[in-house]
Amino acid sequence: MGGIEDVSIKRLGDSITDMGLTECDREKIHFLQHIQADVGHVLFFSFPEGKILATDTKIREAVPWFQYRGRPEECRSSVALSTDGEDNENGEAADGASTNISLQSAEVQSLLQDVLASSLISWVPYSCYKQIYEALEEMKKGRSQRAFLFFSYKKRSYAISLSTTKLDMSIIGMEIELIDESEAADGFYDTLVSLGRVMDLHADEKIVNLACDTVFRLLGAYDRGMVYKFYDDLSGQIIHEIKKSDSDIQSSFVGMRYPAGDIPLSARKLFIKNGLRYIRNVEGDEVQIVDQLGGDIDLTHCRMRACTKSHLLYMKNMGVKCSMSIAIVADGQLWGLLIFHGYTEPFKPSLHQRIACETINSMISVKVEAMQKQEQSTRIVELSKCLIKWRISASVANNIKQIGPEILKLFDADVLVGWFKDPSTPEAELVVVGDKALVPSVKFWSVVSQQPLGELQIMNTRAEIIDTTRLSETDCPASSVIYYRDTLFQVMVGRGLNYQDVRWAGNPYEPILRLDGSLRPRSSFDLYMEKGKRESKRWSQSDLHVLRRFIRKTAGYAHNRMMVILRSEIEESNVKYMNELNKARENHEFFSQIAHEIRTPFHGVMGCLNIIEEGRDEMSSAEVKDLLNTALTSGSHMTNLLDNILQIAMNKYLSHSLKFESFDYHSLASEIAQSLKSLALKNHVKFNAEILPKKGSIRVKADRTKVIQIVSNLINNAIKFAPGGNIEIRFQLIRTLRRSIHIWTEDASKYDGLVFSFGEQALFTTIRDVQHHVAQLPESEENKWILVSVKDSGCGMQPNEIREMLKPYTQTQDGTNATIQGTGLGLFICVSLCHQMDGFLACSSTYGSGTVFHVGIPVGDAKEAKENCVITSAHTAQESAFSSEEIPICGPILVCDDNSVNRKILNRSLALQLKNFGLDIKILEADGGEKCVELYRKERPSVLFIDYNMPQVDGLEATKRIRNYEAEHSSMRSYIISYTADVTEKTANLLRSNGTNEIMSKPPPKGFLSSVVGRFWLQGRSTEDFASLELPSPTPHSAANQNINEVSKILHDTAMGDETAHKKRTYQQLSGKPEKMKK
Template structure:
C-alpha cells in the first residue's frame, strides 16, 4: 500500500511559473557535481548561496584579505579609500551600465592580497578587530557586529574555525533595523516560555511549532529523529492547510543525510537554503586569482564550517527539488556530541532567508532543546540505573554469581533491554566452567566465542554493535547468532549480553533500497517519496552510551562479588563499610555541632567587643576615666577570649585533619616543669587562689626526651581549668618521674582511689571508670613499659564533679564541674580537655581525672619521656633548656630610612602603624612609618626608599607576602644590597606557614594580633643608623 506525497500549491500564475522554472533549471547541474556528494568535503564547497550576502576572509592579525566572494564589490562601503563605490545592477552610472557579472568578479579580485583597513571605513575596521580580539579571548568561534551606512543597516558575522583566529571570515548582509528591537526580543521571550512550561519529551515538538509560527514563512515543519542505524523518522509534523501530503511516521534511509553532512551539523548547528533556484556565488582567493589569469576556473577551498551562507552540495539541491521544496532550514539537536535529530522546515511557494536575529534565536533553541533532551536522556538513564540497583538489592552475598544470575537474571535483562545474558564462571577446582544462560537460548554463543576475548583487558566493557564487526573478530553467525554483544570479565567471571534481530513493519518515505548510483558512478537523488511499506523488517539495536552506563552498574556488582568471594573477605568488608558509613555520619554530626557551637561562642565575646566600642563612641565625653578603662579592659578581655577560641579551633583542626607530627628533643626536666606552671601561677594569684607546685626528684639534674610544646600545652590547659573552677581556693601541681608504666599507674591509683569517681583514657574511644579495670588493662601492655614516664598531677579544691558527670567530661563542647549546680555558668567552649586527650594519645600517654563533689578534682597526665644516651647529653646541651623556635635569635636591628608596613587591609595598616609609632616614641626614636597597600606596592616602595625594616602581611590578593619577600630578596642579591630585616605577620599560625615564610627570607614572624610585648621587644632592638 502506498500514498502519493505530492504538494497541492495554491493555483496562481506566479507559483505555476516558479514550478516550470524549477523543472527547466534542473538541467543546469552537471554530472560531475552530482557524483561528488559523499566524496566531497562539504565545508570546502567554494561557493556561497547567491543573494544571501557577501563574505570576506582575512588573515589575522595582519588583516590581509585572502579570499572573498566574487560579488563582494557590490557592498557600497567595500571600496578603496578615496574612490566612489560600485553600484549594484540597475544603479550603475552611464559609464558602468554595461558592467556584467564577469566584470564585477574582476573588480572583486582587486581586493585580494590587499589589507582590509584600506578597503573599508577605518572606524569599522577598528571595531571589527576589537571584536576579533574579544572572540579570541573568549575562545569563541563566532561573534557579531552591526554597522550603519547611508540609512542602511548591515550585520557582520565574524567567525573562525581555528582557535587562534588565524583566518577570520566576515559574513555581510543587510538587515532590517526595526527587527533588532522587536521581533528578536519577542522571539527570545517565546523561547523562555518554552523552557518554562515544557520540561518533558515534548520540548522538541514545542520548539518546532514555535519556530514554525514565529517565522511564518515555511509551509512545513518536522521533528526528525535519528535511529541507531542513522536512518531518520519524522516523529512530529506541523504544516499549512494547503499542504495535503504528510511525512509523519515515515522513515528515511541513512543515505539521505550522508555522514559528512551529519558531522557538519554537529559542528554548525543551523543550515538554511533560501532558494534552490538561485545561482551560487563563487569564492575567489589569491590562488584562484592567479588561476584566472591563466584562464583556469579553480575556485577557492576556504573552510566554510562556520559560514551560514555556505552553498550546499548539488545532490542535495536536486533532492529538495524532487520533494518540491523551494527553501529550507534545518536546526541540529546535538546530544552528548552526537546528532540526536533535526528540526526541519520546508517552504514550497516563495524563497525565504531567515534574518540574522531569527537565526540567532533558532540557534538558541538549538542549544536549549539539546540541553533539555540530554537532561531527559540522563533522567531516563538514572531511572534505569535505580531500577537495576533495586533489582541488584536481591543479589545475595551468600550465593555464587551463577546462583544470583539464575535468580534475578530475567529482571536484569528487562532493565538492560537485552535478549540474552550468559555468565561463565571458572572454578579453579573444576576442569569445566559453569555456564549460566538466561533469556533467549537460541542466540546463545558457542564455547569457542569465549576464547576470542582472551586478550581483552579485565574490568573493561567491550561493546560490538554490528554483525560485520563480529565477523571481523572471527565470530561467525553460527558461533554467536546475536547481532550485537557486550562482553565483560573480572577474575574468574565472564559475562556476555546479547541482542538479537527484531522484526517490525516500517513505513518508508520512498524505497530505501533504491540505488543511489547510476551506471558510471553518477548520483541519482531519489525522485519518489511515496509511502513504501516494508513488512517484518529485521533490525539490530545498537548499544548506546546510556545502555553501557546501566550495564556498568551490573558489572560493578559482579566485580565486587567476584573479588569478595575470591578473597574470602566478604563479611569483613561489609562490616568495615558499615563502620565507615556510621563513622562518617558521626563525623558529619560532630562537625555540624562544632561549627554551631563555635558560631555561638565567637559571637558572644565579639558582641562584648562591639558593645564596648559602641558605648565608647557614643558616650566617651561624658564618661569618667575609670569607666573608660573598665570598658577598655572588658573589650580586651573579650578579644583575648576570642583569640583563645580561635586557638582551640586551630588545635582541633590540627588534631583531626593534619598528620600528628611529634618533635621529640632533649630538655631539662625541671626547666620544662617550671615553664608549664610559671605563666599561670600569676593568674591564679591575681584571683586570690593559693598556688603551689613541686617537682620530684627535687635536686637531680635530669634530661628527658619529649615534645615540650605539647606537654606544656596539656599541663597549662589543665591548670587553667582548675583556676576557672576553684574561686578563692587552692591548686597544687606536682611533677614526678616513674621508672615504668606500671609504677606510673601505681602512683596514680594511690591518689585516685580516695575520690568518689574516676575516668581514665589511654587510647582513642576507650574510657575506663575504675582503678582496678585500669590496672587490669595496663597489665596486658608491653610497649613502652620499661621507659621512664613523667607524671603530672593538678589538684584543686573546687566544686568537684559527680561520677556521672565524669563520663561526659572528655567529650567536646562539654563543661562539668559545677557540683550539680548550673547556676553559675563557666565561660569556655568545652574543647580544652578534648584537645588535651588528643595530645596525650599522640604522645602515647594517658589522661585521668578523679573527683568528689564538694571536695575537688585531681587530673593526672603521664607520658613516656625516655632518657637519652648519657654520652650524648653534653654535646646536645643547647637543646636541654629550650625547644626549637621559628624565628632567629634576638639581635640588634639597624634602622635606616622609614619602616614599611604592608597589608591589604586598611584597618590593619592603621592599627599597626599607630602601635609602632607609640613604641618608637617611648624609645625616642625618630623614624617614619610608611604604609603599602598590597605586595606589589610594598616592593615598589622598597625599591624607591630602600627601608631596612619591613612588616609584611602574609595573605594578600595578587602579590602576597611570600612573593613580596622573595622579590625583595632577589632585588637585594641582584644589586649587592645589605638585606633588610623582614618581619612577616599573619593570622595563619601553622607550622607549614612558618616554614614557607622562613624559606622565602623572612627574619621573624609575628602573629595577628601581635602578642603582648612583641612590639616592645622588637623595637628595643632597633638602632637608628645615621644616613649622613
C-alpha cells in the first residue's frame, strides 16, 4: 500500500540504499501491526466510502462512544439523529444498545469481524462523523497529510488525529486518545513564541542545543536530553546534553560516536517521513491491529506505533524507561535527532505537547536548512569573487592555474586535476592544483572517460571508487572523487583520507546481531577508543552545489573562448581572404598591364625582323639598319621592363639585406648628377644640380647602390616627363628627420596636392597628418638624413592622381604625354627601396605647372666606422661592370646550352667578335651538362660558356665536375663563364663559390662579349696572328698594369657601342704602348 517506500531519499553515494542491509535494516517497522498499550486507539477506513479496514482489538471496550448504531441509512434519517448522534445521560446509545456489554475473547473476534464489515458512520456519532469528513475535505483541498479535531463525550474530551497513508487519500488512519483536562495550550503557545524570538538571535548550531533545552524543560518528564548529529557516513555523535538538576545521573554521552548501524535504514527513513517518535514504556504491552488486508496497514504517520523487540532491548540495556525522538530534517536529509530519555517511570507526551514539539522541530529544521543555504551562498559568493579574476584573453588552463588554490579551498578538497583543450593549441594541457600525491594515473583517465558527457560522477569512498572504476589505490590515490567530462575538458576533484581518534560508544566493529538475526543491544557506556581512524570525507550537498556552479562556469568560459577564437579566426580568415583577393586582383591588373607592356616592345622586335625577312631583297642597307636599330631599341626596352619586374619580385619576396658602405657624400651626389646630365641635354632639358653643403669631405654610411638607384630613377623620370623644360636637383645633408620634414613642408605647401609614404602602412595626403605622424616618432641623433628633391616643369598631375602615383604601373593620364614611353614601375621600386632603408618618399604636384619629388634616407656617420665598412669610390660601379682579368687561350671555346636558339646566337656573336679581333678560334657546342663534361675531357677548351639552368646535369654540376677533373689531373684551369637569367646575388655567389670565373646575364649586356674576347691572349702566338688589325704580340698581364681610369674608358666605350675606340684601346692594352694619334 505504499507509504514510506514511495519517498525518494537521495543521499550521496550509497548513504541510504538497500545495499548491504542487515536483517534489522530490512525490517519494515511501519508494518508491525501493533500499537503501544495505554496510549490510545487506532482505526483505518477507506475514503470517501468510509468502509472500516482495520482497528485495534481494544477500541470497542476502551472508547465508550465507539459502538454499533445501525445501518448507515438508519443513522442518517431516523429520530436517533435528532440528538445529532449524542448519547443519553445513562450512557446508552441512541439505538438502545448498551455500552457496558462485557464480551469474551471469542465474542471480541466476532464483533471485530462485524466492525470490519461495516461503515464508519455505523460506529461513531454522526456529529463526530460529520467533523471527520469536513476535516478530510480540508485536507484534500490543502493537500496536507494530517488534521486534528476534538470530540466531547460525557464531559470528557477526545483528540482525533487523521492522517493519510497515501497521497491520494484512499486510506485514512484515525488515532483516538483521551485529553488530560489539566493541559494548558496557552502555556505551550507562550513557550513557542519565546523560543522563536530566541532562535532569531542565533545563526549557528547553538539553536539546536537551545531547542533541545527548551523541549526538555517544556515536558519536564525526561531525565536526559541530547542532540545527536549525523555525519556523512551516517555515523552519529552526541554534541550536546542536558540533565535534570536534581537527578543523580553521573554518566555523559557527549562526544561519543555511534555507528551507522545503530539506527537501521528503515528507522532513518521513518524519521524523515514522520518527524517525531515516542515510547511510553519500554516494558509495556502491545495492542494488536486486526485488518482485512493481511497485515499491510502502513503505520508511518501513526504516533502510537509499537517498537521492534530489538529496539526495546536496546533501550532496556541502557536503563531507559521512556523516550522521545524529534527529527531535524534539512534539505531532505536527516541532519540529526533531539533525543530524550526517562529512567524512572513511563511517560507519554500529550497531543498539545507533541504539537509543540513538532512545531519546534519545524522551526529548527528550517533554521538549520537556512544555515546550510547561507553557508552554501557564502561559498557561492566566494566562488564568484574568484571567477571575477578569470581573464578572458587567457586559456582555461592558465586561469585554473591562477585561481586554482582559492577554488580548491572553497571545495574543501585536496587536489584538482584537469585536462583542458584550448582551441588555439593542438594538444590538451594537464593542470594539477594541490596535493600531487593524489594525482591519478593515465589509466584512471582512460577508464572514467567512458562515462557519459555532462554528468557529475560522485564516488564517496574507496569502496565506491573500486566498484565504479575497478582501479587500485595506486591508479586513484584519492579516497573520495568527483569527476566531470565535457567536450573541451575533463576534471577530477579529490580528497584524501582523514585520520583521527574516535570515542565510540562500544566497539563498532563487533557484530551487533544475534545468531537469529536480531539486534544484540550494545552497552552505550562501554567506551571504545579507536586511534587514527581512516575516514573518507564525503561530498555534501553544499559541496556539490559549489562544484556544479564551478563546472558550469568553467564550461561556459571554455565554450565562450572557443567561440571567441573561432570568431577571431573567421574574421582573420576573412581579412586574409580579402587581402589575398585584393592582392590577386592587383596582381591580375598589374600583370595584365605588364603583359601589354611586354607585348609592345616584343611586337617591335618581331615586326622589324618580319619586315626584314620579307623585304630583304628590295630594301636598302639604310632601311635595314633603321629597322635593326628599332628592334634593338624595343629589345632594350623589354630588357629594362624585365629587370624592373625582377626588382619588384626581389623587394617583395626576398629578404631585404642592406649593404652598408662608407662613401663620400659629395662624390656620390656629384657622380649621380654628372652621369644623368648628358641624358638631360640629349632630351633638350635644362639641368641644374645643387649640392649642400657646397664644400667639405663628409663620409656617411648607407647602402650606396640603393641610394643611387632611387635618386637616378627619380631624375630619369623627371627628364622623360619634362621634354624641352627644365629640372632642378638639390642634394642636402640634414641633421634630423624633423628638420627634413620642415624643409619638405616648405616645398610641398606650394603645390595643390601631395602624397607622402613613410613605411609600408603609412601613406598621407596632407601636411598636417605627416607632421603629426613624425612628431610621434622618437628623434635620433645618431643618423643624418640625405634629402634629395627633384623638381620638374612637366605636365603635373591632378590631385586625385597623386595618391595613386606610388602604386605599380601608374602614370599620369594627361594626354599630352601619351608619347612618353615607360612602364610605371620605377616609382614603385623607389618606394619599396625607401621602405627597406627606413626612409620616406613624397610627391607634390600642381596640374599644368610641374611636380617635385622628395626622398629622405637616413645615413650613419662613417668617421669612426671605416674598419667595418666597404670603402668605395665614384668609379667602383663602373670599374666592376666587366672583369679585366686576362684569359689565356690555348684551346677551343665551348658553348653549352640546352636551347638550340641560344647556342646559335651565342656562337654567331662569338664568331663575330673573334673576326673583329682577327682571331681564328674553334667554337664547340654541347646541348647539355653531360655532353659538356664529355667534350671538355676530349677537347680541353680554354673558355667555356655554360648555361646555369639545364635539365638533368645543370651548369652548376657541370662546373663542379670540370673543376674536380682539373684538380685530379693537375691540368691548367679553363676560364668558365656561367650565363643565366637569374641575376640575383645569391645565385652569383653560388656559382662563383663552385668554380665560375665570370657571370654573364641573359641577354648579355652590350659590349660584354667584346670585352671578353678583348681579354684573350694566345699562348705561343706571334703578332702575325693579328695581321688584320696589325696588332703586336700580346704582353702577358698588360691589362692588369694599365691605369684603372684607362680600363674604365675602355669599358665605357664598349658599353656605348663605340667599337672603333674599343679596338684602339685594346691595341694599347695588348701592346702596352699608346696609340699614335693622327692629326
